[in-house]
Amino acid sequence: MISTVLSPKSRMQRNPDVDKVNHMEQEGSRNRALHWAGLLRRLGREAVGIVYPPVCCGCGRLTGDHHAVCPACWSGLRLIERPYCEILGLPFAFDAGPGSVSPEAIADPPVFDRLRSVAIHDGVVRDLVHGLKYRDRTDLAPMMGEWMIRASDGAVAAADMIVPVPLHAFRLWRRKFNQAAELARAIAGRAEKPYRPDALRRIKRTSRQVGLGARAREENVRGAFVVPESGRPGLSGKRIILVDDVYTTGATVSAATRALKRAGAGDVTVLTFARAMSGPI
Numbered sequence: 680m681i682s683t684v685l686s687p688k689s690r691m692q693r694n695p696d697v698d699k700v701n702h703m704e705q706e707g708s709r710n711r712a713l714h715w716a717g718l719l720r721r722l723g724r725e726a727v728g729i730v731y732p733p734v735c736c737g738c739g740r741l742t743g744d745h746h747a748v749c750p751a752c753w754s755g756l757r758l759i760e761r762p763y764c765e766i767l768g769l770p771f772a773f774d775a776g777p778g779s780v781s782p783e784a785i786a787d788p789p790v791f792d793r794l795r796s797v798a799i800h801d802g803v804v805r806d807l808v809h810g811l812k813y814r815d816r817t818d819l820a821p822m823m824g825e826w827m828i829r830a831s832d833g834a835v836a837a838a839d840m841i842v843p844v845p846l847h848a849f850r851l852w853r854r855k856f857n858q859a860a861e862l863a864r865a866i867a868g869r870a871e872k873p874y875r876p877d878a879l880r881r882i883k884r885t886s887r888q889v890g891l892g893a894r895a896r897e898e899n900v901r902g903a904f905v906v907p908e909s910g911r912p913g914l915s916g917k918r919i920i921l922v923d924d925v926y927t928t929g930a931t932v933s934a935a936t937r938a939l940k941r942a943g944a945g946d947v948t949v950l951t952f953a954r955a956m957s958g959p960i
Contacts, residue, residue, distance in 0.1 A: 736810070736819060737803035746822040748803060757799035759830065759954065768794040768954070789929060791921070791936040791947045797823075797830040800925055800953035808924050808953050812858045820858075823952050824865030831920070834948040839917040841867040841874050844935050845881045845904070862952065863922035872920075878910050879935055896930035904935045906942035915943035926951040 733745040737752035748756075762774040764781035766789065771779065798804045807823060810816035828835045835841070843863035851857055860876055867874035883903035906914060919939060923932055932949045939947055 796954035820861040820865040844923040900934040904938040916945040918946040
């Protein structure tokens with residue numbers, strides 16, 4: 680009898696047909712696992728929908744989807760759409776042509792490069808802001824963030840990073856969360872942009888801005904923000920989206936923008952969910 684002795688090299692060689700079969704079995708197992716995982720997620724969402732049916736974020740009426748508003752509330756939104764001032768985002772009563780700038784922006788140019796907001800701060804919009812800010816409705820941030828991306832008119836898509844207006848450490852401790860940070864995080868995640876809550880620091884414990892006039896608001900936040908030394912190299916020449924919930928007089932976002940520009944930021948777009956208006960539009 681003649682016996683064949685396999686060398687170590689021969690024993691290490693693998694049958695390609697066996698490898699192909701094993702690979703196909705692994706792919707089949709992975710696909711089945713993904714199918715069952717997707718099915719379980721859908722069943723979970725349906726179960727949640729039965730226990731907690733989707734309701735309008737404005738009035739509480741039943742809707743077809745979570746984090747949405749009903750047609751009645753939607754029709755009451757005073758959305759800020761074109762035509763508007765290219766710098767301040769102020770709505771125009773008529774279309775003055777591309778690149779139009781308001782008299783306010785010419786007379787008193789802002790320190791930031793442009794301002795964009797979703798809607799006027801009243802009705803349902805005010806309720807959404809107050810729900811997020813005062814009633815811990817952080818679940819509203821993703822929906823509000825998506826609206827803000829659309830309102831940014833391409834500024835988010837062109838940005839290098841998303842930065843929230845920070846709270847002072849003491850106020851953050853009392854409130855437990857920063858509504859601007861919740862919005863900024865939602866925007867960054869949806870747009871796949873870097874989220875930089877560390878880019879700005881609020882070092883001055885200011886009074887609440889509510890009830891203050893324009894000059895008092897400006898004095899209140901003067902010198903309130905700084906960029907940490909560790910964050911300065913990453914800001915040089917960058918296009919930044921500065922996020923806040925409401926734009927009133929612009930004192931807070933202007934003070935924050937000054938700190939970013941002193942640190943070398945190249946372009947700052949202020950993006951808010953709501954905008955307070957003192958007169959008719």
